[in-house]
Amino acid sequence: MKCRKCKAQAEIPLPSHNTAFCRECFSAFFTGQVEKAIRRHHMIEPGERVLVALSGGKDSLSLMLELARLGHDVTGLHVDLGIPASSPAARAKVQGFCQRHGLDLRVVELEKEGLPIPDVKRYVNRPVCSACGKIKRHWFNRVALTEGFQVLATGHNLDDEVARLFANTLRWDASYLSDQGPCLPAENGFARKIKPLYRLTEYETACYAFLNGIDIHAAPCPYSGKASFTGHKRLWADLEHTSPGAKIAFYDGFLKNGRPAFARLEQEAGLPLAPCARCGSPTSAEICGVCRLALTVAERRAADPSLQSGGHAGGQERTEGDPAFRVEA
């Protein structure tokens, strides 16, 4: 099979686009999809500072590299979850990546913030993945807010977005369907939220990461017994196989015809937001949800008879050599 663009030997088949590319032309295709996403949804205006959430996986690191290559003013943000079995490795990948490419990085350590995920899992009575997501989003928003970033970019790809949209469509969740998309406007002091990889599949970002020699953190989280949406992703793999282009057609069709219908219906019944009394993040309560989580963890940890001398539960499985990284400028 030949590269559609330059007729050299193709290396990356893209059935959704009914084509195949050589390495160089695949890179150009990838860049084109990112530029199209940014342009079509007015994701980044000239001069804006972009904070990129970096987990260490293929999507976030590919996004960071591509945005930097496109000349955007990017800074990475890694949230160290404090999970002994995986966090040090993920953090090391992110740090190595940023050093190699000369990119700025901030690191937030949940351990220091009183919310290491092992303690959340132990002391908070709700699914740990949901609490962890809430905590990460809180810190992305908070760093963007306090350090003056206008834009917060995440590495969600087309498969992520389609699986999530699909789950919410199965429920006909009007609240979700009325305001989701690849670019959510800034509001209440929060930065604009963008997903520049939304037109690219998981396979395509994996190819990009591989072709660019990005050393990724590929191990699944030890706490995600069964990753959410996995069943729906398989279902969509089948649909895409039967009808190439089905994923992007579903997602683009939603943005064009679905979202406007729900946006019109949905009443803006949001409560007024004010700064959290503890951390300053916008909240509709006196103290924001993440600070409430932190208080719960602190209280229950203090009352935990299995802990001696006020240590933290997560420490029981902590790697002794875990270095005490600092927030890096």
Next chain:
Amino acid sequence: MKCRKCKAQAEIPLPSHNTAFCRECFSAFFTGQVEKAIRRHHMIEPGERVLVALSGGKDSLSLMLELARLGHDVTGLHVDLGIPASSPAARAKVQGFCQRHGLDLRVVELEKEGLPIPDVKRYVNRPVCSACGKIKRHWFNRVALTEGFQVLATGHNLDDEVARLFANTLRWDASYLSDQGPCLPAENGFARKIKPLYRLTEYETACYAFLNGIDIHAAPCPYSGKASFTGHKRLWADLEHTSPGAKIAFYDGFLKNGRPAFARLEQEAGLPLAPCARCGSPTSAEICGVCRLALTVAERRAADPSLQSGGHAGGQERTEGDPAFRVEA
């Protein structure tokens, strides 16, 4: 496993409802679902005459039997498609069923109306399943209109409805999503259209037909190489298997949250209707779509050099013993 209701030995497991029933209690469950559908959507008012479209399959015959048992004033309507390999058998099943249960039946013969499906397939340049569906709906409407039926009932089950809704959701077809449902109000002289089996799966109607000894026409249409929505039905079988109740939740959720959003958005831009100059059915053109099909078939058949003495193409494969049934009162 025991019957949930009477604790006798269960014969019919219903995972979607997290239960199982014996024969008698399954019948009661089936009746309950039909009554719930009729009541919730105001499908049939007291004294209304109901025309039931009968293909001869499990769904339509089960529907007819159940509506009759519930005391509704029902008349069957069978459209004989004129396909030699299948229509005589389907018609015989419908006639046998109506005779056995003492139910009124009308039969429309497309052969006599100049539109046998083999000729439509041969002379009309569009997918035969789509043309056939249009022709059947035309006759259902026309008989209801000319014979004073207020209600037209079809045997669509939950699997049919979910597969169709799903296909239109994947496309975010706002026009479809704005006005589909199990009960479409009468308008422009057309009868109200109802689907009283919409809460019951294909499996459940098959069980009902089997338990009631209904002799059904089970052979697939020789022209439907690959039935539409088959892929989606398999996908939904998987979803239902993973999450029992997913189908009815998706469909009910659409009726509650999805349809209202699209109904508000969609502008009523329909053209004014007037009677077709040829058959009297409401149409936005001078001559309705089905009459235009009939004229096309007649014209091309007359010009077909392969036909001698003005016969019809379908006749080449016609069973000689095909009896000339009449419309029965």
